[in-house]
Amino acid sequence: MTVPAQESPEYVRTSLAAAMTIGKVQGRFYRDAKLYCINILLTYDEGCHAKCAYCGLSGSRQTEREWTENSFIRVDWPVFPVEDIKQALHDGTCPHVERVCVSMITHRRAREDCLTVVRDLRDVIPHISVLITPTIINRDWLERAKEAGADKVGIAIDAATPEIFEKLRGRGVRGPHKWERYWQTVADAVEIFGPENVGIHLIVGIGETEREMVMAIQRAQNLGARTHLFSFFPEEGSVMEDWPQPPIGAYRRVQLARYIINKGIGSAHDMQFNERGQIVSFGIADDVLEQVIADGEAFMTSGCSGETMDNACNRPFGNCTPYQASVGHWRNFPMRPSPEDIELVRQQIWDYSTEYHEPEVDSDIER
Numbered sequence: 001m002t003v004p005a006q007e008s009p010e011y012v013r014t015s016l017a018a019a020m021t022i023g024k025v026q027g028r029f030y031r032d033a034k035l036y037c038i039n040i041l042l043t044y045d046e047g048c049h050a051k052c053a054y055c056g057l058s059g060s061r062q063t064e065r066e067w068t069e070n071s072f073i074r075v076d077w078p079v080f081p082v083e084d085i086k087q088a089l090h091d092g093t094c095p096h097v098e099r100v101c102v103s104m105i106t107h108r109r110a111r112e113d114c115l116t117v118v119r120d121l122r123d124v125i126p127h128i129s130v131l132i133t134p135t136i137i138n139r140d141w142l143e144r145a146k147e148a149g150a151d152k153v154g155i156a157i158d159a160a161t162p163e164i165f166e167k168l169r170g171r172g173v174r175g176p177h178k179w180e181r182y183w184q185t186v187a188d189a190v191e192i193f194g195p196e197n198v199g200i201h202l203i204v205g206i207g208e209t210e211r212e213m214v215m216a217i218q219r220a221q222n223l224g225a226r227t228h229l230f231s232f233f234p235e236e237g238s239v240m241e242d243w244p245q246p247p248i249g250a251y252r253r254v255q256l257a258r259y260i261i262n263k264g265i266g267s268a269h270d271m272q273f274n275e276r277g278q279i280v281s282f283g284i285a286d287d288v289l290e291q292v293i294a295d296g297e298a299f300m301t302s303g304c305s306g307e308t309m310d311n312a313c314n315r316p317f318g319n320c321t322p323y324q325a326s327v328g329h330w331r332n333f334p335m336r337p338s339p340e341d342i343e344l345v346r347q348q349i350w351d352y353s354t355e356y357h358e359p360e361v362d363s364d365i366e367r
Contacts, residue, residue: 006079008042008109009116012102013077014085015039017316021097022088024080030322033334036306037099037129037313038085041077042110042117050106050135051175052158053168053239054206054232057105082120089124098306101154101313103131106176111136115148122149129154129304129313131201134185135176142185142192152304153189154228156201157182160208160216168206173239186225195224199304204254205232205246209277214257218268226262228302229255231319231331248329249351252299253279255332256349259298260284278352293349296342301332327359 018038019025029035048057088094102117104110110133118128130145131154142153159165162179169177189198200220204213217227231251234241260266260282270283282289292298303313319331328344337345 005045007044009082009113009120011043011079011081012085012117013041013043013079015041015315015318016076016078019078019080021094022080022085023093024084024088025078029316029334030325031335033314033316034096035314035316035334036097036309036311037101037304037315038089038094038097038125039101039103039313039315040085040117041103042105042107042113043079044105044107044109046107048105048107050133050169050177051173052177053173054158054203054235054243056235056238058173058238082117086121086124089121097125098308099127099129099304099312100125101129101131101304102150103154104133104136106133106135108136111141115144118145118148118150127151127304127306127312131156132185134182135178137185139188139192142189146192151193152197152199153193154199154201154304155182155186155189155225157186157216158201158203158230159206160202160213164207168240183219183223186220187223190224196226198225199228199302200225201228201230203230203232204251206240206243209273210250210254210257210279211273211277213254214261214268214271214279217254217258217261221261226302227258228304228313229258229332233319245356247351247353247356248331248348249353250278251331252345252348252351255302256292256298257282258302259292262302265292276354293346294342296333296337296345299333299337299341299345301334324358329358 016025017035020027021035052058100121102114104114114130118130121128128150129152130150134155159168165179166172169175186198186200202213202216220227232246234243257271257279261268266282266284271279272281274280300311301314303311306312314334316334320329
């Protein structure tokens, strides 16, 4: 007996955190974190046609149909009917949710299916982001996405330099993506959706220096786009499954630099770097820097805003394991860090180790 395909636009994948939030998977978040954005992903039996070296959805990973069993940004993405998500948003199952993000993959059907899902959800949630694939859309499609009900756009550039982009997403892996097309789409999206309504994704730790990452953040800022920052985490089965995570100090410094740039507190051009490209000065007064660190928001997940909060898309455990969070290495805090968290973060900022070493401490939390 043939099982009907569970494909978009009728079906979508949700992050494990989203599945828990809408009541489809049992579980609880470490430190009672809450998810304020339901992240969903278009899904097709034949998978994604891109071949990004670090991605759990890559077409180069294992065989074509096995992609549906893979993780993405570290966690499982179970499949549900769109109607189930609408019902959960409508019936009060998750009243704290302020946004939904609809993510495309590189697939010929994703252009229209993304718009269909946005239209289907707009009656139950007022704020909808689209995480798009510039390779398969154009400026006219962006206009249509806005008309469909999307109010924000995300563009996963991921790599900080054209060389790394080409190596990991373009010709280096026989992939379809082009650096300049991605950046042109950022500019187009800002013109159509407006400043503050476009964000780029960048992944720290895939071969760039801190200086190169900070300059990419500043480039986006100059265009009117903000940066949603990720820390590299190796996906099992991907080309980069053996690539190490970035040192915690490097990630903390880039987090802090991103916040300073995106909030207009300072500029990448005023920051100073050592011979290894590491940040040694953030280019702002010491008392201002201390105030930013103490506030803690710089180290929270950077994502699309919601009705009441700047970081509605807070993705618990998208960049680290619960064990790492339990020992003070929570890459993106899904809630405001505690005073104890900040004390540890303050130490981590000035750690210039060039390799990541996970602390060995007693913990009841599974690694």
